Amino acid sequence: MIKTVHFVYFVFIALILTSCGSSLSIPIQNISLADSQASVQTKLLKAKIDFLAKKGISIGQQDPTAYGIGWKASSQNKYRSDMHDVIGKYPAVQGWDLGHIELGHDINLDTVSFNLMRHQIIEAHKRGAITTLSWHLDNPQSGGSSWDTTAAVKTIMKEGLNRSKYIDWVSKLADFIKSIKDEKGNAIPLVFRAYHEMNGGWFWWGAASCTPEEYKALYRDFVQLLGDNDVHNLLYAYSPNTLNNPQEYERFYPGDAFVDILGMDIYNHGGDAGFAKKLQQDLSVVRQFAETHNKVLALTETGNVAPGNPKWWTQILYPGIKDTGIAWVLFWRNARKDHYFGIYPKEASATDFKAFAKREDILFLEDIDRYSFKPKNKIY
Numbered sequence: 001m002i003k004t005v006h007f008v009y010f011v012f013i014a015l016i017l018t019s020c021g022s023s024l025s026i027p028i029q030n031i032s033l034a035d036s037q038a039s040v041q042t043k044l045l046k047a048k049i050d051f052l053a054k055k056g057i058s059i060g061q062q063d064p065t066a067y068g069i070g071w072k073a074s075s076q077n078k079y080r081s082d083m084h085d086v087i088g089k090y091p092a093v094q095g096w097d098l099g100h101i102e103l104g105h106d107i108n109l110d111t112v113s114f115n116l117m118r119h120q121i122i123e124a125h126k127r128g129a130i131t132t133l134s135w136h137l138d139n140p141q142s143g144g145s146s147w148d149t150t151a152a153v154k155t156i157m158k159e160g161l162n163r164s165k166y167i168d169w170v171s172k173l174a175d176f177i178k179s180i181k182d183e184k185g186n187a188i189p190l191v192f193r194a195y196h197e198m199n200g201g202w203f204w205w206g207a208a209s210c211t212p213e214e215y216k217a218l219y220r221d222f223v224q225l226l227g228d229n230d231v232h233n234l235l236y237a238y239s240p241n242t243l244n245n246p247q248e249y250e251r252f253y254p255g256d257a258f259v260d261i262l263g264m265d266i267y268n269h270g271g272d273a274g275f276a277k278k279l280q281q282d283l284s285v286v287r288q289f290a291e292t293h294n295k296v297l298a299l300t301e302t303g304n305v306a307p308g309n310p311k312w313w314t315q316i317l318y319p320g321i322k323d324t325g326i327a328w329v330l331f332w333r334n335a336r337k338d339h340y341f342g343i344y345p346k347e348a349s350a351t352d353f354k355a356f357a358k359r360e361d362i363l364f365l366e367d368i369d370r371y372s373f374k375p376k377n378k379i380y
């Protein structure tokens, strides 16, 4: 039943596209999201992601316009990106991290100014890009970083010792999210990848520090708290790390009512030999889950942790993601020459990235910006 509705919805979109060029009229009353009060723009973002997932794989990059290898955004470098320097196109999906917004800081944990971030997200939205957010927030119990695995989840739930601190942290996060507005004053719709990689043991919200039930409660409470803070411009993504077994994907799943997008983070930590196979295997688990739960899927983080193979993009990554049904793949940040995951000029695999970029199913901002989405019926 659900699948039939889903199918009819896509056929409908496809028909409208053929009849009116690149402007799509979306029957938004058919879109139900984790946030039952999600704005019209947020529903349209969901329709856009669903639509693009059928066209190909949108390419993403973390912190794409804040810095790259050897440069930082400045008045001279207002909208620069390493990817654009290599192929003349920007990433279609642009990621940012809100770690330290909870502390009231002006810059995030990676020294990106929140004012710059807001500015670049607004610019990205104008150009037609999709923004995705993550939050490496500090440990509310110990005061350490996200990677401090001191047990903390129970302490921030109702009646927990750190509940009021956490409520304040979420309200600071909410204020920033609500401050990202378009020229009409509407909050720009964004994807929020809450409490990611929970099946790993490295974050305080991860498997080493809380039970699956505690995690689910944390996630659901987070969606609820943002709603209480009048945040209605988010799609919520669930984003475990690569799996030890297929059942693990569901282990921490907060439920269909709290999740809009099914993600996964997969790096080649185990070497390139098995990486493409692992991508296909794990993404097929996510795809099956997405089909059963009527969701869209994405490879929410990846990158080459051991660069050196000059053909990595076409021979390792592409075979792994091809035909997997993912809406996007996001490369983690290009921080410095010993910590980068996207491409930059003169990098050993830059020529190969150009070949990868030419594949018909690989989409950049300039390949998706011609599609605009509007509600089918007038909104009162």
Ligand code: BMA
Residues within 6 Å of the ligand: 097, 109, 110, 136, 332, 333, 335
């Ligand atoms: C990690 C690394 C860190 C960074 C964190 C949050 O994977 O890139 O250097 O602080 O992401 O962006």
